[in-house]
Amino acid sequence: MAEARGTSDSTSDTVTRTARGTAADGGPGTITTAAPVRTRSTRRALAAASLLAAGALVLAGCSGGSTGSGPGAGRTAAAPPVSTPPPVPTPTPTPYGPVLAKWIGPLDAELAKLPQAADLIALGAALKEVGSKAVLAGAGLKLATEPAAASAAHRQLLVALDALSDHIDTVQDEIHSGKYCATGSALARFGQAEALTTIPAALAALAAAGYPATLTVPATGQLQQRALDNGTMVREGSLDGRGELSIENGGSGDAVLSLAKDGKSVHSVYVGKGQTAKFKGIEDGTYEVFFAGGSDWDPATKAFTQGCDFSKFDEPLEFKTTRTSSEIRWSTWTLSLQAVVGGNARTTDVPAGSYPQP
Known part of the structure; x- marks a missing residue:
C-alpha cells in the first residue's frame, strides 16, 4: 500500500494530498485537493475594518472644509479676530489745595453779602445762601482726600461747616418767631456763631500746612439792650x-x-x-x-x-x-x-x- 504524505505551504496554507488513484486514462495517477484559504483571524480583521471606518467618520466630522466643488471646497473658515479693549487709565486725584479753594470760595462770597441786606427779608435770603454753601462745602470736602499733614484741620473744618449750617437754621427760626425783628439784631445774632471762629482757625491751620483758602468773616455788630427812660x-x-x-x-x-x-x-x-x-x-x-x-x-x-x-x-x-x-x-x-x-x-x-x- 502506498503511504500518503502531505506538505504544508506556510504562505497559502494549501495542503496537497497524494494518494493512489487512477488517471483519467485509467492508469495510475495523483489527485490533488485544495483546502479553503484561512486568514490568521477573520473576526480580528473585521474589527480592524470597523475601526478604520469609524476613524474616517470622525475625521470627516472634524473637517471644517466645504464638501462642494466650488473654489472654497476643502478650506477651513477662519475665526474673526478678537479685539482687546484698551486699558482704562486710572484717574489722577485732584490735589487737595484746589479742592479746598473750590468749596470755600463760594461760601466766602455769600458771607460778604450779609451786611448789604436792606431788610429782614433780604437778610433771610442771604442767610439761606450762606447755609446752602456751607452744606455744599462740607459735602464736597468729605469726598476729598486730604494729606496726612492736614488731616486734623480738615476734620475741624468739616465739623465747623456743619455747625454753621445748624446755627443759620436756628437764626432763621428766631427771625420768623419775632425774637429778632430788625436787620441789625438778626445779623448780630448770626455773628454769635462759634463756627465763625472755628472755620477761620481751621483754614489758618490748613494754610500753614501749605493749603491756603480765603474766607473773611463780615462785621456783624453786637447785640444791644438799649432803652429809653420810663415815660419818655x-x-x-x-x-x-x-x-x-x-x-x-x-x-x-x-x-x-x-x-x-x-x-x-x-x-x-x-x-x-x-x-x-x-x-x-x-x-x-x-x-x-x-x-x-x-x-x-x-x-x-x-x-x-x-x-x-x-x-x-x-x-x-x-x-x-x-x-x-x-x-x-x-x-x-x-x-x-x-x-x-x-x-x-x-x-x-x-x-x-x-x-x-x-
Missing part, C-alpha cells in the same frame, strides 16, 4: 387838651403805646417793664390804641429790635371835655398791658406792617 414821649403831638392816660406795663418787656388817628400815630409814650407811665393834655377825640412790646429800642428806626410783638385794643378810647357853670370834666383812662382779672378791654395781634410808626 417818643412822639409828642399837640397836648393842649385836658385828657389823661395812665399805662401800666406788666408785660415781659418794655413797651411803646401809641394813640393814633386815621392810621397815624399822634402820641407815643415809652413804658418800661413793670412800670407805669402817665401823660396829660390829650385833646378831645377818638383814638385807636396800639402798643408794641420788645427789647433793645432803636431810636433811629423807632422800633424794638428783639422780642417784638404788636397789638391793638379792640375798642378805641374817647377823650371828651365837658363844661358846666361850676366845673369842667374831662376823660381819664387807665390801660394795663397785661391780662387782668375783670378787665374790660380786649386786644388783637396785628402784623408789624399794620402798626403805625410811633
